[in-house]
Amino acid sequence: KQEVTQIPAALSVPEGENLVLNCSFTDSAIYNLQWFRQDPGKGLTSLLLIQSSQREQTSGRLNASLDKSSGRSTLYIAASQPGDSATYLCAPTEGGSEKLVFGKGTKLTVNP
């Protein structure tokens, strides 16, 4: 059974900092891994999708890496802005299944 851990649980940084959010998972037989953003009381916005055969994906100021063998993914946010404040969720698939397994998330606050 896939277990997902995200560290740190919460992070508060000043505007402009580069930061790294960490995700670890127990079952490396994944199809893919997605990073999502969730604003309070809102839905899930997909940020990046990494296929199991890929090592990283980039979109604007976001870069996600995947090390499937060690069960780790990181989300790198460059030059953080107050609008980046949200909870970031990591969700790999479970081995042999298309279902996503979510971590508890990292709550990011970027202070002006």
Add this chain to the structure above:
Amino acid sequence: EPEVTQTPSHQVTQMGQEVILRCVPISNHLYFYWYRQILGQKVEFLVSFYNNEISEKSEIFDDQFSVERPDGSNFTLKIRSTKLEDSAMYFCASSDYRDFYGYTFGSGTRLTVV
């Protein structure tokens, strides 16, 4: 950009009542899902649906739950007799191909059972 649409955004119901949560997936997507998030907890998988049948379901998805694609555009989740512990945000998602394009989630329906 194509969206997954969920209605209603918030529903309040009395314990024991039936509720139907509605979703309109992205039009060319073939795989449909329901997830839920109890306040303060992780997002949890409920069920996946492909080719007019359930392809996978979790232990949460018991006989009180059912899903249906009644026409070419809607995808519904029915809870037959709601319990207090069914109070949660319910998310619908769709995907056009399980391996390559990821999942698009709707904005959710907040279900409150009183």
